[in-house]
Amino acid sequence: MIGIALRRIDIQLSFCGRVVQDGVLMPGMSVVNAPGLVIDGLLRGPTDVLHLHIPNEIIAECGRYMESRGTAELPSGPSSARDPAIERLGMALLEADEFGSAFGSLYADSISIAIVTRLLDTARKRNHSERPKASGLAKWRLKRALDYIDGNLGEAVSLADLASAAGLTRMHFAAQFRGATGLRPHDYLLRRRIERAQTMLRYSNNSILDVALQVGFQTQAHFTSTFRRFVGEPPNAWRRAQNIGP
Numbered sequence: 001m002i003g004i005a006l007r008r009i010d011i012q013l014s015f016c017g018r019v020v021q022d023g024v025l026m027p028g029m030s031v032v033n034a035p036g037l038v039i040d041g042l043l044r045g046p047t048d049v050l051h052l053h054i055p056n057e058i059i060a061e062c063g064r065y066m067e068s069r070g071t072a073e074l075p076s077g078p079s080s081a082r083d084p085a086i087e088r089l090g091m092a093l094l095e096a097d098e099f100g101s102a103f104g105s106l107y108a109d110s111i112s113i114a115i116v117t118r119l120l121d122t123a124r125k126r127n128h129s130e131r132p133k134a135s136g137l138a139k140w141r142l143k144r145a146l147d148y149i150d151g152n153l154g155e156a157v158s159l160a161d162l163a164s165a166a167g168l169t170r171m172h173f174a175a176q177f178r179g180a181t182g183l184r185p186h187d188y189l190l191r192r193r194i195e196r197a198q199t200m201l202r203y204s205n206n207s208i209l210d211v212a213l214q215v216g217f218q219t220q221a222h223f224t225s226t227f228r229r230f231v232g233e234p235p236n237a238w239r240r241a242q243n244i245g246p
Contacts, residue, residue, distance in 0.1 A: 001032075001033040001051060001052070001053055001054075002030055002031070002032055002033075002051070002052045002053075002054060002115065002116075002119070003030060003031040003032075003033070003049045003050070003051050003052075004028075004029075004030050004049065004050040004052065004086055004087070004089075004090040004115070005025040005026065005027055005028065005029045005030070005031075005048070005049055006027055006048040006049065006050055006087070006090055006091065007027055007046070007047070007048040007195070008024060008025070008026055008027065008191075008192075008195070009024065009025045009043070009045070009046075009047050009048070009049065010023070010024055010025075010043070010044040010045050011023075011024075011025060011041055011042065011043050011044065011047070012041065012042040012044075013031065013039065013040070013041050013078060014039070014040045014041075015033070015037050015038070015039055015076065015077065016037055016038050017038075017040075020077050020078060021077075021078040022139065023139055023142065023180075024142070024146065024180075024181065025078065026082040026181050026182055026183065026188075027082060027087050027191075028082035028083045028084050028085075028086050028087030028090075028182070029078065029079045029081070029082045029083070029086075029182070030078070030079045030083070030086055030119065031077070031078045031079070032074055032075065032076050032077060032119070033076060034074075034076040035056070037076055050090045050093065050094065052090075052093070052112060052115065054112060054115075054116055058112075058113065058116060059074055059116055059120075062113065062116050062117050062120055074116070074119055074120055074123060075123055079119075079122075081179075081181075081182035082181070082182035082183065083118070083122065083182075085118055086115060086118055086119070089111055089114055089115050089118065090115070092111050093108060093111045093112065093115070095107075096108040096111070136176055136179040136180030136181075137166060137168075137173075137176040137177055137179070137180045141166040141167060141168065141176075142166070142177070142180050142181075144165045144166050144167070145162050145165055145166045145173070145177060145185075147165075148161065148162060148165040149162070149188065149189055149192055150192065153189075153192060153193050153196050153215050153216055154213075154214050154215060154216050155216060156216070157189055157216070159173070159174060159185055159186070162177070162185050173185070190226055190230070191230060193215040193216050193217070193226075194215075194226060194227055194230045194231065196215050197211050197212070197215045197223070197227065197235065198231070198238070200214065200215070201235055201238065201239045201242070202239070202242050208220055208223070208224070208235050208236060211223070211235070212224075223235070
């Protein structure tokens with residue numbers, strides 16, 4: 001079973017009674033649960049996870065194909081960093097129901113195989129990589145930084161502000177934040193601003209400009225371009241798709 005996070009999720013995961021994840025899963029991060037493993041999860045907020053069951057024979061077939069490029073295994077446990085490709089593949093898989101039964105099944109199988117091969121290739125590269133990686137932030141430092149971001153989305157937030165909240169220098173904070181989340185601090189800040197904007201667009205009648213200003217953007221044009229980059233369409237179009245009034 002492969003679980004793909006489609007939003008920021010604060011969770012504690014245990015495999016057979018052993019804690020393997022205690023903190024934030026970012027969109028694009030995945031969790032692999034092999035047969036026979038008992039998994040327990042404690043959610044600390046909203047969740048949006050795509051659960052994908054992959055038959056063992058498909059994993060074995062993909063692994064045999066990739067063996068010529070190095071050992072390929074799909075290890076159990078959470079991924080260490082977000083993968084934008086996995087996130088996009090997960091979102092694409094959600095569209096399978098929109099197709100007819102025959103074509104929809106073929107579409108879903110193809111996307112599922114792409115997900116498996118991506119995870120196998122990532123694991124293979126990680127096993128053969130000798131490049132040292134920056135350690136992630138300590139959990140308490142990460143929580144302070146994330147809480148600071150969520151509490152100041154409408155304000156100007158600098159790297160120095162975040163580093164100070166976590167009790168580190170800017171250089172050490174930036175590297176360790178990326179090691180913990182898979183994102184640069186500025187990219188994470190933008191993602192959280194867009195997520196807050198989506199909530200406001202969906203559940204309020206505020207204008208696009210008002211929403212942009214309330215989540216920390218100085219101009220509607222910058223907000224619109226950033227929204228399109230993260231969501232795939234401009235805020236007006238996204239709001240209409242949610243069947244929400246203008």
